[in-house]
Amino acid sequence: MSVSLVGKICKQTVVWYPKIKSPLSFAQAFHLHVRSPSPVKSFASMTQQIHVSENFFFKQLFDRVSCTYSYLVADTESKEAIIIDPVIDLADRDAKIIDNLGLKLKYSVNTHMHADHITGTGVLKKLLPGSQSVISTASQALADKHVAHGDILEFGNHKMEVRATPGHTNGCVTYVCHEQGIAFTGDTLLIRGCGRTDFQEGNPERLYDSVYNQIFSLPDNFRLFPAHDYNGILDTTVWEEKKFNPRLTKSKEQFVEIMNNLNLAYPAQIDKALPANKVCGLYNLPPEMEEKYKSVLKP
Numbered sequence: 518m519s520v521s522l523v524g525k526i527c528k529q530t531v532v533w534y535p536k537i538k539s540p541l542s543f544a545q546a547f548h549l550h551v552r553s554p555s556p557v558k559s560f561a562s563m564t565q566q567i568h569v570s571e572n573f574f575f576k577q578l579f580d581r582v583s584c585t586y587s588y589l590v591a592d593t594e595s596k597e598a599i600i601i602d603p604v605i606d607l608a609d610r611d612a613k614i615i616d617n618l619g620l621k622l623k624y625s626v627n628t629h630m631h632a633d634h635i636t637g638t639g640v641l642k643k644l645l646p647g648s649q650s651v652i653s654t655a656s657q658a659l660a661d662k663h664v665a666h667g668d669i670l671e672f673g674n675h676k677m678e679v680r681a682t683p684g685h686t687n688g689c690v691t692y693v694c695h696e697q698g699i700a701f702t703g704d705t706l707l708i709r710g711c712g713r714t715d716f717q718e719g720n721p722e723r724l725y726d727s728v729y730n731q732i733f734s735l736p737d738n739f740r741l742f743p744a745h746d747y748n749g750i751l752d753t754t755v756w757e758e759k760k761f762n763p764r765l766t767k768s769k770e771q772f773v774e775i776m777n778n779l780n781l782a783y784p785a786q787i788d789k790a791l792p793a794n795k796v797c798g799l800y801n802l803p804p805e806m807e808e809k810y811k812s813v814l815k816p
C-alpha cells in the first residue's frame with residue numbers, strides 16, 4: 518500500500534493514509550504500516566500509548582506542584598473505577614473527571630504514606646460517596662480498607678494485585694494489573710531512579726530487594742507507572758529499568774552507597790503532609806485545604 522505526502526503541519530510531515538482515509542504524521546503512518554496487522558485498532562491504541570483490553574480504561578493525571586502522577590483505571594462495562602495516588606489539591610478535578618466519564622469510583626488507593634503532598638483519598642471518598650480509601654496495613658495510616666501483600670483489588674472484570682515493596686517507606690506497595698501488563702510502582706521505582714531512603718523508615722537494602730523480587734521479576738514488557746517524575750517522562754518498562762536504571766543496575770552494596778549519599782533537599786511539604794496523611798488526608802489539614810473542602814469535610 519502506498520502513502521502520499523500531504524504537507525507539513527506544526528513542523529510535522531503529514532501523509533495521506535488510504536486504509537483509514539485520514540492524514541497522519543509520518544511517525545503514525547509508519548507505526549500503522551510497520552507495526553500493526555489491523556491499522557484502525559492499533560491507531561486507537563497508539564493514541565492512548567498503551568495496549569490494554571478494550572474494556573479497560575486508563576488515564577494518567579499530573580500535579581504540577583509535587584510532580585505527582587495519579588492514575589484512573591476503570592472497567593468500561595461495569596463502570597467501576599480505581600484512582601491511584603490522588604492529590605488533595607486536585608481532588609475536585611479528579612472527582613469531576615470521574616463524574617463526567619460516568620464512572621463509579623470504588624477505591625481511592627495510596628501506594629504509600631506520601632511525604633511530599635497530602636493524599637486526596639480522604640476528600641475523594643467524601644466527594645464521591647460509596648467509594649473507599651485504601652492504604653497498606655504496614656503504613657500504619659488510617660483508611661477505610663487496609664491491604665497487604667497478595668491481596669487483590671477488583672473493579673468490574675479487572676484485578677489489581679497488591680505487592681509489598683518496602684524500602685522507600687515501610688508501607689510501600691506496588692499495584693499490578695497482570696492482564697494489562699502494567700504496574701503502579703509508587704515511589705519504589707521511579708523512571709531511571711527510585712524513592713529516597715533517608716526518612717520514613719527508609720531502608721536501601723529493603724528497597725533493592727523489593728525492586729528485584731517484586732518488580733524486576735515481572736515480564737520485561739510490563740509498563741511501569743511511578744508516583745512521580747521530575748523530568749517530564751510518562752512511563753517506563755521493566756526492560757528499560759533493568760538495563761538502564763543508574764542506581765538499580767548496580768550491586769546491592771553499590772546501591773546502598775549511592776542511596777546513602779544522595780544528599781537530597783528535605784521535601785517542601787513534608788511537615789504538613791505526614792500528619793495529614795496519617796489520617797487519610799481528612800484531618801490536620803492546612804487552613805487553605807480546610808477552607809477549600811469545608812462543605813465536604815464538615816462533621
Ligand SMILES: N[C@@H](CCC(=O)N[C@@H](CSS)C(=O)NCC(=O)O)C(=O)O
Pocket residue numbers: 583631632633704710711712713714745781782783784785786
Ligand atoms: N523536591 C520535592 C521532593 C523530591 C523528592 O524527594 N522526591 C521523593 C519522592 S516524594 S517522597 C524521592 O524519593 N525522590 C528520589 C530522588 O532521587 O529524587 C519536594 O520538595 O517535594
Ligand SMILES: [Fe+2]
Pocket residue numbers: 629630631632633685704712
Ligand atoms: Fe514518597
